[in-house]
Amino acid sequence: MDRLVNTVRPYAWGSVTAIPELLGQEATGEPQAELWMGAHPGSPSRVDRGSGPRSLAELIAEDPTAELGAAAVAKFGPSLPFLLKVLAAGTPLSIQAHPDLEQAKAGFADEESRGVPVDAPHRNYKDANHKPELICALDEFEGLCGFRTPAAAADLMESLGAPVLAPLVELLRNKPEAEALSEALATILSLTGAAATAAVTEVAAAVERAAAAAPGGEFSAYAYAAREFPGDTGLLAALLLNYVRLQPGEALYLGAGVPHAYLRGIGVEILANSDNVLRGGLTPKHVDVPELLRVVEFRGGQPDVLRPVTDGAGEQLYPVPIDEFRLSRFVLGPEPRRVDGDAPQILLCTEGAVRLAHTDGSTLTLARGESAFLPATGGGTELSGPGATVFRATVTL
Structure with missing residues (x-):
């Protein structure tokens, strides 16, 4: 057994206090977003087996069968196939989706062939793997997950009384589901310049009014996102997604193509060993609209909130x-x-x-x-x- 020494990733959206509190440390005053546990090359954990700290990734690479077992190597290859994290969102993460395995392989190969540096800010595919993930709340955790049905999204937009949303409402009410959601998202993400500023300003004011009339509900979450990312068309995209509030111990599974955004809270996250993200708003980072639209699954409905299933040995499993x-x-x-x-x-x-x-x-x-x-x-x-x-x-x- 090896005690892990882990790296904290200081992304700007991270909570200042949640991870230090978990670790029993003094807060530094800087955001601490993710505590990584595993062998991802970006921030592998370190272990000390008597000769000083070593990267867990290096130890596994030296003898995969001894570390992972023959069965795991045969099934998943000679590397740890998952990454475990503690994720602490102090401000919203970007609206995003992840590719499936074939999309990731093709996207990675394409960017490699074009010589796009792996650390370039406009690079979409950091590796050739998919990135399904599961987030389990340690405290109350808010997020957006999957598309609402077109009718539900239209109802939400209409309730805001913002004239700028009328074309989207009409589209959502009169097109088949996949077409309605796809066209609505494409329309939102194509807004630029003065038109984008005017639309976001109008909708931000509308969600603030709705949040004041019904504090603590989903409109408060949208108002929060609007304040954190003023002028970002991701606010309009967020209205297409389901608002979810997890209680401690509840979880969400996010497969390929499911658009989502974590808003605030702390949770344990596990994912396939990948860092491939296609973003769609609420972010200053690169947004590749055509690639996002190609990857996203345009299907509406309520997300399934997972609760653990307990076996006879007291293990509470989150089935995926x-x-x-x-x-x-x-x-x-x-x-x-x-x-x-x-x-x-x-x-x-x-x-x-x-x-x-x-x-x-x-x-x-x-x-x-x-x-x-x-x-x-x-x-x-x-x-x-x-x-x-x-x-x-x-x-x-």
Whole structure:
């Protein structure tokens, strides 16, 4: 078992206090957005096996079978297929969507062939992998997820009483679903110059009025986004999406092509080992409208809020339709719980303290905010610590 030393990513949208509080550290006054746990080359975790800190990515590359197990290497290749994060949004993240595996491979190959530097601000595809993800709320967590039905989006826009939205309302009410959503998003993202400024100003004032009339609801979230990103046409795009408020322990799964944006809150996020993002607003970063429209799935409906399914061993699983990652948690009582060691896994303690005892006799105690990597040795690990909450990230073999 290896205690992980992890990197905090200081993106501008990050909370100043949430991650320091989780880690029991003093806030620096700067945003701290994501705590990365895993072997992504962007910020791999580090471990010390007696000869000084080493990158987990390097250790896995030196002997994938010893670290990941033969079954995982055969199924996913010689690298850790998931990345675990603590995500803390102090301000909204961009509206975004992620490509499926074939789109990612094609997009990455195209940009490589054209010589687009991988760190270029206009680069869309950082790697050739897809990026399905799951976010589980540690505290109340607000976000936007998936398209509303065209009728529901039209109703929302109409309720604002903003004349500039009338053409979108008509479009949404009179076209088939996929066509209506696609044309509405394309229309919004094509606004530029004075027309964009006027439209966003009018809609921002309308959502502020609606939020004042019904404080604490979804209009408050849209007003918040408008204040954080003044003049950004992403505000209009946000009205096409479902507003979701997760309670602690609830989760959302986001597959390829699902437009979404996290607004505020802290959660545990797990995703395939990728950094491919196509943005659609609420951001100063590059927005590639044609590529976004090509990747997005134009289908309306309510998102499924996931609640964990508990098995007989006390493991609370968040079921997802892919194998690259599997997220579960243990809320420990007086009885210890056991996890097997057939696959690579990361354990993250988010409440209390947990003692890990491996069948080889080694032990490790994790405090709140600490994490450990457990190689696929085949041995089991016992978890104990009444009152502790432990998230387990692994794969499905």
